Amino acid sequence: MRCALRFIGSTCDIAVISDDGDFAFEHSLALPDTYSALLTSLYDILKGADPSGRVKFVGVSLSGDYSPKTERLYCPSIALINDQNLKADLQASLNREVFIASHAHILAKSANQLPEFKSATNIFSLYLDDEVCAGQLVNQTLVTGANGLAGNWGHICLPWPVEFELEDRDCACGRSGCLGLFVSRAALSREYLLLSEREVPAETVFAQAEQGDIVAESAIQVFEDRLARGLAMVINLMDPEVIVLSGRMSQPSRLFINIPRKWPGYVRGGANATRLVGFANTPEEMRRLCLLGAASLENIEAV
Ligand SMILES: [Zn+2]
Structure with a gap:
């Protein structure tokens, strides 16, 4: 037990x-x-x-x-x-x-146990929800790093910022402009609020865009570009075979088409060999997989 x-x-x-x-x-x-x-x-x-x-x-x-x-x-x-x-x-x-x-480390390990990702030697896992965290699995081993900071993607500055993009983005870590501030649920709600002066949950922004709301669509396109930039930086650094997205911000299927399309703008030659996939697609599945993964943590090696 x-x-x-x-x-x-x-x-x-x-x-x-x-x-x-x-x-x-x-x-x-x-x-x-x-x-x-x-x-x-x-x-x-x-x-x-x-x-x-x-x-x-x-x-x-x-x-x-x-x-x-x-x-x-x-x-x-x-x-x-x-x-x-x-x-x-x-x-x-x-x-x-x-x-x-972290949730992301545990889900990287869970994804690696699926037959389709069993042979992957380099997996990057990104959990996007109210909170943002990331994890890396290399040769079936979690990479935590010398300082435990290997999954600290959410507190790296948003790469390739446009003018004024980093302003007024203070993070709980004490810095500003951290990626987590641009790709969480609250971040999409904020983007929509700035454009529409209406505050709704991120899921509602996605639903409204599907129904033709061009303001919601604009907010999502900004979110997608920021997420694509953050993941392009990961590809430039560690070039994973698989990027696993989880959490409520990873559920819309459009992300898995639109984000790889943006990578050639940020990754030399594009990243055709990197697969972007969704994992643990419902809150209940996420809860179950995190608990099951946590329960088997004694078997997980980390470096
Ligand atoms: Zn931060």
Whole structure:
């Protein structure tokens, strides 16, 4: 038996999963006000779900950067756990070994287990939702880096900016112009707001564009170009065979046609050998795959 935690927005999903991958227990915890209350709540929930102590370890999926070497956690979108020594504190509280990885790392590993991507040796995974995080898998091994920063794509500056594009884009990390500020759900809502003076969720912007709303279409084209630039930078740097997109911002099928079409403008010779694919296409599938992946984190090697 394994326990998996998924931190997402203001909640923490908890699951106890059998070695065969069956969900024996599931619960969604609203994040409490304090870090100590979080640790206490998780202890109480796991004790109730596993009274006989069959769960041997806990895997954690979150949107952030975690270095197994330094044990430093950078997760500015969830202030409650940001900069905390989450691994050591959970281990002490739950009395089990704890493993931590980002949603993107976990989904890169999950995608690599699919027959169609089994032979891929270089996979880049990008999770686009309210939060943005990325991960890289090379030769079936997660790349976390010397400082745990290998997936820190969302806090690289938007490449090839046009005039004024980086202005008024302050990030939680303390810098400005970070990619995550241009490709998240909030980013598309903001772009539409700037053009229309109406505030709607990103999904509504996509739906309105489908119905012929030219303002929504304009906002999406700006979003697509920014995402294409951010991914072109990845191709120029590491040239992956597969780029896996997940999260609610990756659901519209138009992205998988329009974004590769933009790459020749930013990548010399284009990037015909790089496949851009969607993964974990619904919130429920995303939840399940992140929990299953977190539950098998003990088997994941990272460099
Ligand atoms: Zn940033």
